[in-house]
Amino acid sequence: MVKKAHFVTGKGGVGKSLVAALLARLYSLKTQQILLTELAEISFYKDYLNLNEISYTPTPWMPGVDVSQWSGEDCLKEYALHLLKVKKLYELFFENPVTRSLVDVAPGLSELAIMGKVTSSPRRHGPAMDYDQLVIDAFATGHFLALLGSPRAMAETIKFGPMGEQSRSIDKLIRDPQYTHIHIVTLAEELPITETLELCQSLKKDFAITPTIYLNKLLQLSAKDVSELSAKAQDILLSEIEAEENAKKILKKNKLHFIELPLVTSLSTPEILEALIAQLSHHSHSPEPL
Amino acid sequence: MIQIGKDTKTLICIGTGGVGKTTMAASIGVGLALTGKKILVLTIDPSKRLAQALGLKPDGDLHMVTLPLAAGENTSGELWSCVIDHKKAFEHFIREGARGIASDEKVNQLLQNKLYQQLSGKLSGSQDFTSLITLYRYVISNQFDFVILDTPPAQHTWSFLQAPEKIAHLFNDGITSWFREDAQSSSLFKKILNAGTAQVLKALELLTGSEFIRELSAFFLAIQKWQKPLENYVMNCHRLLISQQTEFVLVTGLDPSRLKEAEKLSNEIRTQGYRLTSVIINRVPEWLISVDFKKVNANKNLRLNQIIQYYQSLENELQKRIHSFSSRQNVYKCHEFSQTTEHVQQLKENFKSIQRL
Structure with a gap:
């Protein structure tokens, strides 16, 4: 049974997918079975992790880690089949073109279906999942909050019937700190840092969740290191060094715990992952106590 | 440049x-x-x-x-x-x-x-x-x-x-026609002629509950009158893209x-x-x-x-x-x-x- 669900979010382009893959790999090293799943419409992991195929059905990636890709429609189909039971009715429902477009446009239905799938194992709803933990390479900040808030929003709109009931039980698990863990990836730049602070506030206020923050792609240089470079190079690198110091200061000022991830100077994904795993394993505080 | x-x-x-x-x-x-x-x-x-x-x-x-x-x-x-x-x-x-x-x-x-x-x-x-x-x-x-x-x-x-395509579906004739029956009628779905559609709606109701269907039908009833101009607007947006x-x-x-x-x-x-x-x-x-x-x-x-x-x-x-x-x-x-x-x-x-x- 799934005991924990880890969501990885952050502004677009900060390295969410890398950190999600990294966490999946780290947890699997502690002899856990992990499902890494991406919510993107077009798979990122297929090329990034050099996989032959990626779909709703998990594919093995590394020992202890399988990878899959979830769309709202896939999740909804599985749920419908589970609930309707009668295959014929289900087919009639999903093969009807009008239903398909309804699923497309009904606001929040797709997000709700994904959250239903994320929490299906502890709610004992739907097919069994043979994993200990889920790592979800989730949407970017704004859409992520909509995803997380979809069960509550639906429960408020639809108070009665199976949908209202389901939505409430999903929402309860989102608020369970034993089950739901949120990881925010950020860069030491103004916009991602601002988004991180705002997201932390929303998570605290609306869900009482304290996320783990990863400050990614740090140069980890000092002003002295670059002092012998040309003026032009110094100008760029010094502004990045300053931005890194600033970002740390802001996070500390807001009493947010964060983990520093260095820029790994390699172009190969496996090498980058290996380097970061080595770094985090030596770290006194592992990202998430298991 | x-x-x-x-x-x-x-x-x-x-x-x-x-x-x-x-x-x-x-x-x-x-x-x-x-x-x-x-x-x-x-x-x-x-x-x-x-x-x-x-x-x-x-x-x-x-x-x-x-x-x-x-x-x-x-x-x-x-x-x-x-x-x-x-x-x-x-x-x-x-x-x-x-x-x-x-x-x-x-x-x-x-x-x-x-x-x-x-x-x-x-x-x-x-x-x-x-x-x-x-x-x-x-x-x-x-x-x-x-x-x-x-x-x-x-x-x-x-x-x-x-986006235009998805939103166009919203104003798609198919969906609105489900709900286009007399809004005053208490038995909205009974009037739907097509038996297949009735079953689909039943399945939807089973999945979501009748309240969701009610909201949905209110929504589509509300937009049915200006469905055409909205659809045109969406089409024009799409034309702009291409x-x-x-x-x-x-x-x-x-x-x-x-x-x-x-x-x-x-x-x-x-x-x-x-x-x-x-x-x-x-x-x-x-x-x-x-x-x-x-x-x-x-x-x-x-x-x-x-x-x-x-x-x-x-x-x-x-x-x-x-x-x-x-x-x-x-x-x-x-x-x-x-x-x-x-x-x-x-x-x-x-x-x-x-x-x-």
Whole structure:
């Protein structure tokens, strides 16, 4: 049974997918079975992790880690089949073109279906999942909050019937700190840092969740290191060094715990992952106590 | 300098997150305004620094930007900017469609429908659409020579391009016909003639509960009267995307996974019939040229060495990959600038540094 669900979010382009893959790999090293799943419409992991195929059905990636890709429609189909039971009715429902477009446009239905799938194992709803933990390479900040808030929003709109009931039980698990863990990836730049602070506030206020923050792609240089470079190079690198110091200061000022991830100077994904795993394993505080 | 078609009136900046799309859209705006054109830049979520540089206010209104003129430089051009307010934009769209057809009371009824509220604000999905309808609104107003749109910070651009289609489904005859029965009737679904449809609705009710169906039917009943004008509006938005006067500019970054994604995106966009004319590789570390490698090597600073070599390998990788972009697109690079100096002057420099590869 799934005991924990880890969501990885952050502004677009900060390295969410890398950190999600990294966490999946780290947890699997502690002899856990992990499902890494991406919510993107077009798979990122297929090329990034050099996989032959990626779909709703998990594919093995590394020992202890399988990878899959979830769309709202896939999740909804599985749920419908589970609930309707009668295959014929289900087919009639999903093969009807009008239903398909309804699923497309009904606001929040797709997000709700994904959250239903994320929490299906502890709610004992739907097919069994043979994993200990889920790592979800989730949407970017704004859409992520909509995803997380979809069960509550639906429960408020639809108070009665199976949908209202389901939505409430999903929402309860989102608020369970034993089950739901949120990881925010950020860069030491103004916009991602601002988004991180705002997201932390929303998570605290609306869900009482304290996320783990990863400050990614740090140069980890000092002003002295670059002092012998040309003026032009110094100008760029010094502004990045300053931005890194600033970002740390802001996070500390807001009493947010964060983990520093260095820029790994390699172009190969496996090498980058290996380097970061080595770094985090030596770290006194592992990202998430298991 | 970036090449733009003579007849082009709309530029759409696309690309994955974190590549500097918004700054690029603004830079092109400044650059084109300085050539004497009247430009509007529509942005979604500008950084504080960019907002300050352009005097942007998140109110959904148009604001004029003071252009950075050198001493003796003159221009008849104008730069306007607007941060899209999604809620306002969606409401504008609904009211526009309802004009002359539905009473204010009917419109307000729709605006109060819970599903509408979720659709327009609380939940996802409409940011793509509202950007598009705002773009359309200002393009057809003919107030500007160019309208430049910075697309939503989605991981992929597909959802933006699919927005008209998805929303068109909403006004699709099929769905509305389910609910088009007499609203007063207490047994709404009994009247539905098609037995198959009745079963589908039954399944839907089983899945979601009758309250959801009720909200849904209220929503579709509310929009049925002005379904046609809204559908036309959506169609026109879609036409704008594929128009010969619209160009797509793909902005990307230097690292391999970004370049690969940009490659995929550019192929997909072209096969779907959109006019992708330019690819800009942003934040190319031009400063590397000025680095004295012998000196760096002699310095024995391992970390600095690694980082400089890393940037160098990114550049090499770019040279290898550049041919994978189609010859139908112009590929440009734009220099990396220090993060601390984002003002209008900087945007002007940015535009000037765009260089064909």
